[in-house]
Amino acid sequence: MATKLSQLIMGTIPQLRYEPTAKRVRASLGRDTVVDTLQACLVWEPRRITPIFAVPEQELHAELTAPALPAAPVEEHPFALREGAAPTTLDPQTAFGRHTIAGEELDVVTATTTASRAAFRPEDPDLAGYVVLNFNPFNWLEDDEEIIGHPRDPFHRVDIRASSVDVEVALDGVSLARTNGAQLLYETLLPVRYYIPPADVRLDLLEESPKRTVCPYKGEASYWSYPGSGKGRNIAWGYDRRFLDAAQIHGLISFFNERVDLTVGGVLQPRPVSPWSRPDGPSGPSGPVAP
Structure with a gap:
């Protein structure tokens, strides 16, 4: 029986997904470099449709610390991907702090700045040694080009x-x-x-x-x-x-x-x-x- 690829892709949305990228990925916070790596991964948490970067923790040029502030409530914004489907997929306006897998939230601390709860260490064996970074607080480059909004999805044309x-x-x-x-x-x-x-x-x-x-x-x-x-x-x-x-x-x-x-x-x-x-x-x- 033939497989309709769009249904296959949409069928993975409830799952944790990742894909390594060959691009040089850099993030900075103010004047401080946070990471410069050739070992980044794209990660989609369950129910998310847009990816975010996970980077090797050992390549961070910043300290990860327990959160200094209590977590703020995060409102979910679910929607249906197609007519008649249940509204379970998370609209990208649902903030980073709404994680859909187990893990540890962390502050990212550089020499001059702290990004509150901007890192997440997932409890998943395939992502061991990686931390996921909130896209919003950082300035991002893929190779030498600015990226905005979120990382580009290699399966999205x-x-x-x-x-x-x-x-x-x-x-x-x-x-x-x-x-x-x-x-x-x-x-x-x-x-x-x-x-x-x-x-x-x-x-x-x-x-x-x-x-x-x-x-x-x-x-x-x-x-x-x-x-x-x-x-x-x-x-x-x-x-x-x-x-x-x-x-x-x-x-x-x-x-x-x-x-x-x-x-x-x-x-x-x-x-x-x-x-x-x-x-x-x-x-x-x-x-x-x-x-």
């Missing part, structure tokens, strides 16, 4: 393809964009996103939003709202130019398929169910996570 298909975006019967020059962005486990040239978007109907989100694969996103509808808050976005990987969508604008009427090739598309079906979408401990 982003492919962008040019298309001449007719695309129209509408809300409450008002056309907000129409183009035959979209760039289609295909991202693992997410709906197809249609990135539209600004000349084909009714920018006169939209207003800029203060919201900002980050994506490890595409950069920092700025948002627009459509004030003509009560359902139009933060409904469109575009990325900055920091990542060459996403050059094909630089300067373009996309709308949430989940919250607009999207017609592609003359066919009205069903609204997909995803973490971004609600107006604010998910956000992570290092800042909101982009679609």
Whole structure:
């Protein structure tokens, strides 16, 4: 019997998962180097969809100490990965301190700074000798390039393809964009996103939003709202130019398929169910996570 790979991947989410990376991984806290290693692993705690770094404890340039402060309560933000599924997967806005395996929380202490409960020593034999570091307090490099949001997942792809298909975006019967020059962005486990040239978007109907989100694969996103509808808050976005990987969508604008009427090739598309079906979408401990 054939195996549908997406179901296989989603079936592992309740488990503790890890994968070594060949990249040079560095983290700093203020002026202090915390780790510089070629032996890092990516770790997904059970119920998590985004990875985090685990590094060899012996390679830390910092001290790990018992927490100086009591643990603050951490609110869970569960969601369903697909329509009809139970909302058991943790939205990335669920903070690092909500661990789903046994282990020990630790402070990370450098010569000048302390990051409270920023390390976690898991009780798992396959991760013996490793500590997991909270992404948020540190500045991170893979080789010599900055990474933001969370580490990139080696099993997660982003492919962008040019298309001449007719695309129209509408809300409450008002056309907000129409183009035959979209760039289609295909991202693992997410709906197809249609990135539209600004000349084909009714920018006169939209207003800029203060919201900002980050994506490890595409950069920092700025948002627009459509004030003509009560359902139009933060409904469109575009990325900055920091990542060459996403050059094909630089300067373009996309709308949430989940919250607009999207017609592609003359066919009205069903609204997909995803973490971004609600107006604010998910956000992570290092800042909101982009679609």
